[in-house]
Amino acid sequence: DVKVTQSSRYLVKRTGEKVFLECVQDMDHENMFWYRQDPGLGLRLIYFSYDVKMKEKGDIPEGYSVSREKKERFSLILESASTNQTSMYLCASTPAGAGLAALYEQYFGPGTRLTVT
Amino acid sequence: GNSVTQMEGPVTLSEEAFLTINCTYTATGYPSLFWYVQYPGEGLQLLLKATKADDKGSNKGFEATYRKETTSFHLEKGSVQVSDSAVYFCALRGGSEKLVFGKGTKLTVNP
Numbered sequence: 001d002v003k004v005t006q007s008s009r010y011l012v013k014r015t016g017e018k019v020f021l022e023c024v025q026d027m028d029h030e031n032m033f034w035y036r037q038d039p040g041l042g043l044r045l046i047y048f049s050y051d052v053k054m055k056e057k058g059d060i061p062e063g064y065s066v067s068r069e070k071k072e073r074f075s076l077i078l079e080s081a082s083t084n085q086t087s088m089y090l091c092a093s094t095p096a097g098a099g100l101a102a103l104y105e106q107y108f109g110p111g112t113r114l115t116v117t
Numbered sequence: 118g119n120s121v122t123q124m125e126g127p128v129t130l131s132e133e134a135f136l137t138i139n140c141t142y143t144a145t146g147y148p149s150l151f152w153y154v155q156y157p158g159e160g161l162q163l164l165l166k167a168t169k170a171d172d173k174g175s176n177k178g179f180e181a182t183y184r185k186e187t188t189s190f191h192l193e194k195g196s197v198q199v200s201d202s203a204v205y206f207c208a209l210r211g212g213s214e215k216l217v218f219g220k221g222t223k224l225t226v227n228p
Binding site for chain 2: 048
């Protein structure tokens with residue numbers, strides 16, 4: 001079974017703090033993703049990575065950065081947390097598939113509910 | 118670009134009622150289509166998928182058929198249970214590595 005784990009289920013941080021959200025997958029997937037989920041807005045892609053040390057901006061990268069030093073681990077960093085970053089954060093992974101990419105679903109972690117006060 | 122539009126909720130049904138959640142898409146080429154489910158307090162799980170036109174995905178009593186002529190992938194279940202209460206997301210994946218999601222439909226099933 002594919003397993004995607006996230007370091008925390010619930011996190012409370014103060015405005016201005018630096019926040020690290022960690023995601024680990026155990027299926028040797030090339031691609032990893034970070035989303036945020038907000039009521040009425042669905043899932044929005046923050047960043048994704050298609051290889052170690054490679055990253056691409058998603059739809060809402062402002063205020064976030066990412067790090068991928070090892071294939072199995074993808075970190076989301078909030079450099080200076082703000083209250084508008086209070087949200088549910090979801091990590092996902094999928095195999096790469098050049099030409100077959102469309103066949104593969106994404107596997108999601110359980111999510112981290114972050115509250116910034 | 119690619120996009121997904123699904124019916125807005127919330128949807129409230131009684132147990133054993135018939136469920137339809139509409140999903141239409143816009144895409145170039147031949148995307149794969151997915152339905153994901155999110156139970157309260159959890160991440161998303163794949164419910165079913167279809168990778169080419171006229172394919173029917175099915176799982177746990179849910180079905181959806183990939184209709185290229187109407188660009189639709191509606192989710193159906195003949196008899197819902199309280200345990201089906203969740204948020205349902207329609208999604209597509211084209212040639213890129215990214216999924217495009219609809220905004221989600223919250224389903225509540227009452228006993």
